Amino acid sequence: MSANRFALYISILSLFTVVIIAFKGFQKDEPTVINKKAIVPPIGFVNAKTIPLPESIDFAGEAVPLNIPDVKERLDKELHINSYWHNNTIFLLKRAHRWFPVIEPILKENGIPEDFKYLALIESGFENVRSYAGAEGFWQIMKGTAKEYGLEVSKDVDERYHPQKATQAACDYLNWAHNKLGSWTLVAASYNRGVRGISNALENQKAEDYYSLMLNEETYRYVFRILAIKQIFSNPNSYGFDIQTEHLYKPYNYAFDTVRNSVDLVDYALAHNMDYKTLKIYNPWLRDEKLRVGRNEFYVFSLPESKK
Structure with a gap:
């Protein structure tokens, strides 16, 4: 070689x-093998199981007809989606602890069933979001509707982002819709499709209630999403959510200041021993760094209790 x-x-x-x-x-x-048979699952593996449905459930005191197969299956679907959509539902639970105490008294004062707090929750997750269609704030109100119900929407101010005022406007709509439709379940559906859309569907299909209607996909699921969140919130531990009380977001403690003159909001914040960011967190309805206040006008700022 x-x-x-x-x-x-x-x-x-x-x-x-x-x-x-x-x-x-x-x-x-x-993978590590135990006894040559059992494979240790990877970190983050979820042992998914089917979830039993409640024997009965209602929305605003109106019973859900779970004896109807498709109604039962639609609730089943939304209950599973929201039970296993862990990160989303965890933060709904956290934020609700902060904002339910603000929303609930306003609903009660206006004769609106408490279950509508879950409608606001599924609409926005209690975040100041804007939809692709232009709906904004916790209650996802359109600009035209906001003005119709007395909310100011301008360069400086957008009260769709004001938790208390937007909730009051939503209550005004919900009561009006109930006078038209006569059912709180239909009112909830109308928040997605509009009173005219629900009324036309009822007339065209010769139906009398939400659960008998064939609707577009979003409205078809809408009430069931509310019901699923309501059910999970009734007993989070039963649906796999071990939420420690100290991990929930605490409600804000407010002080209030009436502003009658135009202000630079950055300077205003500094004068009240806080930064501009904190002022905006407490007043998301302020949309610019300056606020012009007209003659005989005034605005009430929410401040951290210690900053008044």
């Missing part, structure tokens, strides 16, 4: 040896 052929032979043998060693290395990375 020549020296060149011997060198080639050694190179090929060395390469083959490296491949064998690498292959054995990969074999060591396979």
Whole structure:
């Protein structure tokens, strides 16, 4: 064998040896085996199980007809989606602890069933969001509707982001819709599709209630999403949510200041021993760094209790 052929032979043998060693290395990375049978699941693995449905449930005192197969299945779907959509539902529980105490008294004062607090929750998650259609704030109110119900929407101010005033406007709409439709369940559906849309569907399909209607996908699911969140909130532990009380977001403690003159909001915040960011967190309805106040007008700012 020549020296060149011997060198080639050694190179090929060395390469083959490296491949064998690498292959054995990969074999060591396979899942750990217990008793040669049970494979240890990866971190984050969820042992998903089916969730039993409640024997009965209602929205605003109106019973849900779970004896109707498709109604039962639609609730089943939304209950499973929201039970296993862990990160979303956890933060709904956290934020609700802050904002339910603000919303509930206003609903009660206006004769609106308490279950409508879950409508606001599924609309926005209690975040100041804007939809692709232009609806804004906790109650996802359109600009035209906001003005119709007495909310100011301008360059400086957008009261759709005012938790108390927007809730009052929503209550005014809900009571009006109930006078038209006569059912709180239909009112909830109308918040998604509009009173005219629900009324037309009832007339065209010769139906009398929400659960008998064939609707567009979003409205078809809408009330069931509310029902699912209501059911989970009734007993979070039963649906796999172990939420420690200290992890919930605490309600804000407010002080109030009446502002009767135009102000630079950055300077105003600093004068009250806080930064502009904190002022905006407590007053998300302020939309600019300046606020122009007209003659005979005034605004009430919410401040951290210690900053008045």
